[in-house]
Each structure stands twice: as C-alpha cells, then as structure tokens.
Amino acid sequence: MFLPEVINIVGRDIKTLSIFTIIGLVCWGFIMWYESRKDGFRTERFFDLIFLSLGSGAIVFFLLRYIYDWATVYSPSHLILRLDKELLLVVLSFVFSLLPVLIFSKKWKWSTFRILDIYAQSYGLLLLFISAGAFLVSGQKEYIIFVSLLLSLYVSVLKFRGYKFSSGFIFSMFLFFLAVVGFIFFRRNGYLLYYPLLFIIGVVNLYLRGNKYMVKGNFPNQFVQNIKRKLLKKDAELAETQQELVYEDPYLQVDRSIGNSEFMDEAQEDMGKNITDAQIGFVEGLRLQVKKALAAINIGKYGTCEVCGNKIDTARLKVYPEATNCVECATDISQENQAKGN
Numbered sequence: 127m128f129l130p131e132v133i134n135i136v137g138r139d140i141k142t143l144s145i146f147t148i149i150g151l152v153c154w155g156f157i158m159w160y161e162s163r164k165d166g167f168r169t170e171r172f173f174d175l176i177f178l179s180l181g182s183g184a185i186v187f188f189l190l191r192y193i194y195d196w197a198t199v200y201s202p203s204h205l206i207l208r209l210d211k212e213l214l215l216v217v218l219s220f221v222f223s224l225l226p227v228l229i230f231s232k233k234w235k236w237s238t239f240r241i242l243d244i245y246a247q248s249y250g251l252l253l254l255f256i257s258a259g260a261f262l263v264s265g266q267k268e269y270i271i272f273v274s275l276l277l278s279l280y281v282s283v284l285k286f287r288g289y290k291f292s293s294g295f296i297f298s299m300f301l302f303f304l305a306v307v308g309f310i311f312f313r314r315n316g317y318l319l320y321y322p323l324l325f326i327i328g329v330v331n332l333y334l335r336g337n338k339y340m341v342k343g344n345f346p347n348q349f350v351q352n353i354k355r356k357l358l359k360k361d362a363e364l365a366e367t368q369q370e371l372v373y374e375d376p377y378l379q380v381d382r383s384i385g386n387s388e389f390m391d392e393a394q395e396d397m398g399k400n401i402t403d404a405q406i407g408f409v410e411g412l413r414l415q416v417k418k419a420l421a422a423i424n425i426g427k428y429g430t431c432e433v434c435g436n437k438i439d440t441a442r443l444k445v446y447p448e449a450t451n452c453v454e455c456a457t458d459i460s461q462e463n464q465a466k467g468n
C-alpha cells in the first residue's frame with residue numbers, strides 16, 4: 127500500500143517483506159551480541175549458540191514449508207492445510223530455535239533464563255521490523271497496532287531491565303504479550319494451537335525461575351554495596367591494565383618503521399604480539415567475570431549460583447567477590463575444562 131510488494135534491485139525482483147526481514151535479522155544478531163557481551167557471556171560461544179538456533183529454526187521453517195507446499199499440490203485434503211501457513215511457520219520455527227538454548231546452556235553452565243531474556247529482546251526487534259514491513263506493504267491496521275504495542279513494551283523493557291525485572295521475566299512477558307495480542311488481532315486458522323502454546327511456555331518459564339530463585343535479596347544491602355564498590359574498583363584496575371597492554375602492543379609502537387624492518391625485528395614483533403594478545407585476552411576474561419557479578423547485583427541475583435540456583439557461600443564471596451557460581455559448580459566447570467584440555 128505504502129510500498130510495493132516487490133522491489134526491483136539491480137535487475138532482481140525482491141519481496142519488500144524479505145528486505146525488512148533481513149534488516150530485522152541484522153538487528154537480531156546485533157542485540158544478541160550486544161546484550162550477551164554486557165552480561166559477560168563469552169561472545170564466540172554465544173555466537174555458536176545463536177547459529178545453532180538459527181539453524182534449528184530454519185530447518186523447521188523450511189521443512190514445514192515444504193510439507194505445506196507438498197500438501198497443497200498432492201494432498202489437498204491434508205490436515206496441515208487447515209492451518210494458516212505464516213502463523214504455522216513463524217511460531218513453530220521460533221519455538222524450535224529455543225531448543226539449542228535449553229540444551230547448550232545446561233552443557234556450558236550458563237543461566238538459561240538470562241539467555242532466554244536476550245532472545246526475547248532480539249526476537250522482539252525482529253518481529254518489529256517484519257510487522258512494520260507487513261504494514262507498509264499491506265496497509266492492514268492490525269500490523270501498525272501490533273508494532274506500536276511491541277514498541278512500547280520494548281521501551282519499557284529497556285528502561286526497567288536490570289533492576290525491576292529479574293532475569294527470566296522478560297522472556298515470559300514477551301510470550302504473554304504475543305499470545306494476548308495475537309489472540310486479539312491475528313486470529314488466523316489454527317490460532318488456538320499456537321497462542322496457548324506460547325502462553326504455556328511463558329508460564330513454565332516463570333514457574334521454573336520462581337523455583338530456582340526463591341531466595342531474593344540474600345544479603346544485607348550494605349554487604350552488597352561493599353561488594354559492588356570492590357567490583358567497580360577491580361573493573362577500573364583491569365581496564366587500566368588492558369589499556370597499558372594495548373599501548374605495549376608492538377604493532378602499535380609509533381617508532382615502528384613500516385615495511386622496511388629487518389626480518390629478525392619482525393619475528394620478534396610477531397612473538398611480542400602473540401604474548402600481548404594472550405595477556406589482553408586473559409584480562410578481558412577477568413573483566414567479563416567482574417561485569418557478570420555486577421550484572422547479578424543489578425538484577426538482585428547476586429550470591430545465587432547461576433547454574434544450580436543455590437546460595438553461594440559468603441566466605442567464597444568475600445575472597446572472590448566476582449563469583450557467580452557456587453564452589454561445587456565451579457569445580458565441575460574447571461574439571462570439565464581440564465578434561466577438554468583448555
């Protein structure tokens with residue numbers, strides 16, 4: 127309506143909606159990266175995870191689409207044809223893209239709830255772009271209502287995230303939102319299958335989270351504030367060390383004569399570079415752990431093991447304030463890492 131359904135780009139007809147989807151996916155990836163970094167997840171591993179999610183979502187998407195198209199041609203009375211194609215593809219591929227999170231967060235001892243929250247934030251943005259595109263192409267007012275509601279939810283999440291909403295909450299809220307808004311505005315064929323499904327997943331998530339993190343405000347405020355000060359100081363020190371290492375980086379030395387240095391000089395430089403890189407990586411790892419503990423303080427989960435949900439020993443927190451898991455789980459992780467040889 128506002129935009130044509132198909133746009134011709136360098137001689138190829140491309141669906142306008144696909145362009146919006148691609149932009150949405152770029153934002154999706156960006157939010158994943160940005161939020162996971164902020165929460166101290168290891169970026170490379172987090173990217174492994176989102177590629178797995180993308181993969182399992184895509185497999186389900188294309189498989190269902192294939193079955194649907196096949197049924198349309200060869201089996202016109204097939205049950206699947208009574209369902210709305212778009213809703214079927216979108217909802218089920220979304221649900222299946224969550225599967226790797228459940229599997230790998232357990233394996234890597236990551237907080238499933240926090241990851242699901244990050245997923246909710248990035249999927250929210252993806253949906254925002256797709257719906258905006260759908261509105262601009264079709265002109266249907268349901269889409270613009272959906273976009274504005276989603277946008278206001280998004281803004282309030284960004285505003286309150288970290289102190290009002292504890293982890294696990296955003297994901298459930300997102301699912302409830304989709305279920306309710308979908309039920310009101312998008313009653314496509316088969317909707318009674320999907321919206322209750324989203325609703326149930328949201329409830330299960332809240333239930334599991336509630337069970338795991340019954341303990342709230344484990345410590346007196348003063349203790350936590352004290353820890354927070356320590357952590358902030360440590361973070362600043364590490365930042366300084368990192369900065370110094372960067373200045374030491376032989377590739378960045380100002381007097382480096384580009385191009386005409388002797389072979390030996392270059393070999394030495396390369397060696398120095400490797401050592402500095404390893405040191406920078408190490409310091410970065412320490413900083414991430416400190417950031418993770420600070421994030422835990424901000425969401426009121428400090429002192430709760432992110433793996434098993436038990437309380438972390440106060441003695442442990444005093445010596446190692448950036449701890450985000452209990453001694454037992456930390457031992458498990460380091461043993462696993464040793465077994466893997468890293």
Ligand SMILES: [Zn+2]
Pocket residue numbers: 431432433434435436451452453454455456
């Ligand atoms: Zn534990």
